[in-house]
Amino acid sequence: MKAILAIEIELCTGCRSCELACSIAHSDSFNPKRSRIQILKDETRNLIVPMVCLQCEKPLCQEACPNGAIMENEQGILFVEKDICIGCLNCVTACIYGGIGMDPVTRKAVKCDLCRGDPACVKACQYGAIKLLSVTEGIHQRKKGVVPAFHILGVQVAEGQE
Amino acid sequence: MTFPYKGYAGKYLDIDLTKGVVHKKDMEKDWARLFLGGTGISSKILWERTNAKTDPLSPENVLIAGTGPLTGVMFSPSGRMMFAARGPLTGVWAESHVGGFFGPEMKYAGFDFVLFNGRSKKPVYLFMRDGHAELRDATHIWGQETDITTKMIREEHKDPTIETAVIGPAGENGVLYSSITVDFYRAAGRAGLGAVMGSKNVKGLAASGALGLEAYDMDKFLEANEQEMAKLRDPLWKDSLASLRKYGTTDLVAVINEIGRLPTKNHWTGFYEQADDIGPEIIAEKYRIAQEACHGCAVGCKYIIQVKSGDYPTDPVGGPEYETIMAFGSNCLNNDIESIFYLGKRCDLLGLDTISCGKTIGFAMELYEKGILTERDTGGLELSWGNKEAQVELVELIAKREGIGKILANGVRKAAEQIGGDAWKYAVHVKGLEASGQDPRAHQSIGLTYATNVRGADHLRSLSSLEELGYPDIVIERFGEEKADAILDIMSPKYKGQVVWDMEDLYALVDSAVICKYTTMWPPVFYFDTFVNVIPSLTGMEEWSDPRYVRQTAERISHLRRAFNHRLGVTRKEETLPPRLLKEPMPTGPAKGGLPDLDEMLDEYYKYRGCDRETGYPLESKLLDLNLDFVVDELKPLKMIK
Numbered sequence: 001m002k003a004i005l006a007i008e009i010e011l012c013t014g015c016r017s018c019e020l021a022c023s024i025a026h027s028d029s030f031n032p033k034r035s036r037i038q039i040l041k042d043e044t045r046n047l048i049v050p051m052v053c054l055q056c057e058k059p060l061c062q063e064a065c066p067n068g069a070i071m072e073n074e075q076g077i078l079f080v081e082k083d084i085c086i087g088c089l090n091c092v093t094a095c096i097y098g099g100i101g102m103d104p105v106t107r108k109a110v111k112c113d114l115c116r117g118d119p120a121c122v123k124a125c126q127y128g129a130i131k132l133l134s135v136t137e138g139i140h141q142r143k144k145g146v147v148p149a150f151h152i153l154g155v156q157v158a159e160g161q162e
Numbered sequence: 163m164t165f166p167y168k169g170y171a172g173k174y175l176d177i178d179l180t181k182g183v184v185h186k187k188d189m190e191k192d193w194a195r196l197f198l199g200g201t202g203i204s205s206k207i208l209w210e211r212t213n214a215k216t217d218p219l220s221p222e223n224v225l226i227a228g229t230g231p232l233t234g235v236m237f238s239p240s241g242r243m244m245f246a247a248r249g250p251l252t253g254v255w256a257e258s259h260v261g262g263f264f265g266p267e268m269k270y271a272g273f274d275f276v277l278f279n280g281r282s283k284k285p286v287y288l289f290m291r292d293g294h295a296e297l298r299d300a301t302h303i304w305g306q307e308t309d310i311t312t313k314m315i316r317e318e319h320k321d322p323t324i325e326t327a328v329i330g331p332a333g334e335n336g337v338l339y340s341s342i343t344v345d346f347y348r349a350a351g352r353a354g355l356g357a358v359m360g361s362k363n364v365k366g367l368a369a370s371g372a373l374g375l376e377a378y379d380m381d382k383f384l385e386a387n388e389q390e391m392a393k394l395r396d397p398l399w400k401d402s403l404a405s406l407r408k409y410g411t412t413d414l415v416a417v418i419n420e421i422g423r424l425p426t427k428n429h430w431t432g433f434y435e436q437a438d439d440i441g442p443e444i445i446a447e448k449y450r451i452a453q454e455a456c457h458g459c460a461v462g463c464k465y466i467i468q469v470k471s472g473d474y475p476t477d478p479v480g481g482p483e484y485e486t487i488m489a490f491g492s493n494c495l496n497n498d499i500e501s502i503f504y505l506g507k508r509c510d511l512l513g514l515d516t517i518s519c520g521k522t523i524g525f526a527m528e529l530y531e532k533g534i535l536t537e538r539d540t541g542g543l544e545l546s547w548g549n550k551e552a553q554v555e556l557v558e559l560i561a562k563r564e565g566i567g568k569i570l571a572n573g574v575r576k577a578a579e580q581i582g583g584d585a586w587k588y589a590v591h592v593k594g595l596e597a598s599g600q601d602p603r604a605h606q607s608i609g610l611t612y613a614t615n616v617r618g619a620d621h622l623r624s625l626s627s628l629e630e631l632g633y634p635d636i637v638i639e640r641f642g643e644e645k646a647d648a649i650l651d652i653m654s655p656k657y658k659g660q661v662v663w664d665m666e667d668l669y670a671l672v673d674s675a676v677i678c679k680y681t682t683m684w685p686p687v688f689y690f691d692t693f694v695n696v697i698p699s700l701t702g703m704e705e706w707s708d709p710r711y712v713r714q715t716a717e718r719i720s721h722l723r724r725a726f727n728h729r730l731g732v733t734r735k736e737e738t739l740p741p742r743l744l745k746e747p748m749p750t751g752p753a754k755g756g757l758p759d760l761d762e763m764l765d766e767y768y769k770y771r772g773c774d775r776e777t778g779y780p781l782e783s784k785l786l787d788l789n790l791d792f793v794v795d796e797l798k799p800l801k802m803i804k
């Protein structure tokens with residue numbers, strides 16, 4: 001069954017433990033900038049928004065990749081094949097959710113692969129703000145929390161893509 | 163040889179501001195091995211680079227920004243860093259710690275420490291990114307408040323991920339208790355290090371980094387970290403942690419008032435009748451809109467408030483800590499919480515220590531009541547108790563050093579000297595640092611903590627919450643069954659010398675690692691064994707798996723900081739309490755009649771610390787045991803060791 005990470009935005013304290021855990025899981029180092037989940041902050045507006053791949057039905061990132069570097073793993077989760085990625089940023093520009101980013105060290109795209117079903121960020125979050133949910137439940141949660149935050153941040157979310 | 167240990171960034175910046183040059187250097191192996199980081203390493207550097215003649219606000223003073231091996235790695239809480247220098251307010255050892263995100267970011271940018279030497283000709287700020295560092299012109303931001311400063315730096319680099327530690331106008335104007343504001347509403351508040359930064363023409367530090375940090379043995383470290391986290395999840399701590407998450411430190415207003423230890427009316431008493439008006443419940447109900455946490459922290463004591471209407475409306479902003487509420491609230495008999503929010507926020511923006519600022523205003527109010535200060539001195543300001551409008555005006559005057567603010571900007575000790583007469587009687591400080599939000603007449607051991615704290619009268623170098631909040635199991639575990647009853651008796655001086663000695667050493671490591679007092683002071687979860695557990699696998703420093711070595715390191719740091727102060731003239735005579743806290747019995751409240759037995763506790767403390775009872779000077783044998791030969795070499799000719 002496909003699953004997605006659902007964020008309960010009111011519970012997030014902005015502590016970045018999820019970023020730390022993600023960077024340990026994927027780069028064996030403490031390096032939040034290499035994390036696949038990114039906490040966006042605007043302290044002056046009390047905004048803390050975790051940005052992570054929403055495992056879209058129609059993935060704009062995959063469509064945008066000129067090289068076909070974004071592919072499905074055995075569990076049907078999209079990941080970036082780093083040997084194929086040329087770091088052109090097309091996917092990053094295409095994703096309106098900020099769910100795919102550039103690894104500042106390898107200069108290749110990186111996105112959440114749900115840690116093959118047992119996400120490190122979920123375990124690291126001490127505030128219960130991140131959950132791994134089935135797609136149906138998850139989409140509901142996504143609408144409740146993340147989408148309004150995107151609106152505040154000025155990110156345009158096109159109809160039907162939520 | 164390059165620096166061998168992990169967990170650290172491995173490099174530090176040695177900056178000559180006078181010449182405008184930034185030297186990048188490898189961290190020194192022995193710094194880490196013998197002093198760990200933060201406070202420990204700072205004590206070594208300041209010992210070497212300053213001396214008894216160093217004027218705190220001169221180019222010769224060295225301002226250190228430091229982190230520790232646990233800063234920025236997976237450990238709760240890992241968001242802390244610190245500043246140190248010879249202090250302008252006290253003239254002695256000064257360090258100040260702060261949470262948030264700047265510390266980790268500085269390490270991710272590649273640097274464990276920054277040493278500011280000299281004085282820049284024009285205003286500058288230090289910018290660090292991915293192993294590069296440069297001094298940049300700050301002429302255009304000089305004079306700005308701390309939030310605008312941070313926004314301007316972020317905009318200049320078009321990078322919202324930049325974290326900062328900056329001073330406001332107060333630091334530029336040399337207010338002796340200026341703070342350094344980190345990430346908008348956190349502050350390295352105490353001891354006036356913002357004034358040292360300002361005296362060097364440095365507006366702040368800014369960092370963004372993607373270099374990351376490594377562990378010596380990641381799997382083992384994560385396992386050790388998990389063991390420590392499991393301790394935190396012990397049901398024993400459930401209530402404390404739940405309270406910290408719900409109320410932050412504001413809960414202390416209620417808890418502390420209940421034991422009669424809440425400084426009220428310039429420390430006249432420890433009980434405030436109106437405490438409910440400025441207490442946790444009203445804040446949580448009416449103003450709190452969100453919870454926040456520092457980097458990697460599982461406690462999450464930070465909270466955000468908003469005030470929508472009234473005289474002091476504010477957009478969402480970090481809410482005040484217990485100490486701020488105490489300093490401007492009970493201590494000045496102001497029970498209007500909205501004005502306290504406002505005062506706290508102004509202090510963060512102007513770069514003022516809320517404790518010293520509130521305490522200095524309380525001091526001025528008492529002088530006004532006693533007729534020592536009159537409206538002629540205050541420029542027409544009526545400094546009556548609880549006058550919040552006057553408080554608001556004073557904060558601005560102090561930051562600008564204008565009118566009466568010129569004198570009050572010097573803190574209570576110097577202000578009392580300048581005002582003369584009986585003013586000194588109402589100056590509640592130790593070594594020149596205004597007392598924080600405790601009272602030894604209601605809690606014996608805090609008297610010893612205030613007296614021996616190397617930076618002056620506050621709780622953060624050795625406060626024991628064991629008897630304050632009552633943790634019998636921990637007391638038995640740490641000090642044994644026989645001593646438990648006496649230790650748990652908050653008004654008994656017995657064994658408090660040992661307890662404070664033990665806490666001081668524990669916090670010496672906490673402040674070097676650098677982690678938070680929450681989870682170490684309150685609730686008292688992490689202890690020496692935590693460092694034995696996590697430091698070796700993180701850093702690769704094998705000797706840290708030996709508990710004796712870890713304790714010795716703690717003692718070494720404690721002794722070196724004390725020696726730093728001896729060299730500046732501090733002896734047992736200075737390790738004392740202000741007359742009000744030592745000789746005036748607590749007049750009202752649950753602790754009525756209380757007085758600290760300071761001498762008895764000091765005697766015991768010196769015995770445990772390895773110091774001479776008459777003078778407080780260290781024993782030569784103790785220093786040699788701790789590999790502090792270089793201290794012996796310098797203090798022996800001065801007859802400052804026994």
Ligand code: SF4
Nearest residue numbers: 012013015016018125
């Ligand atoms: S770990 Fe949880 S609370 Fe912390 S930033 Fe991530 S989502 Fe937010």
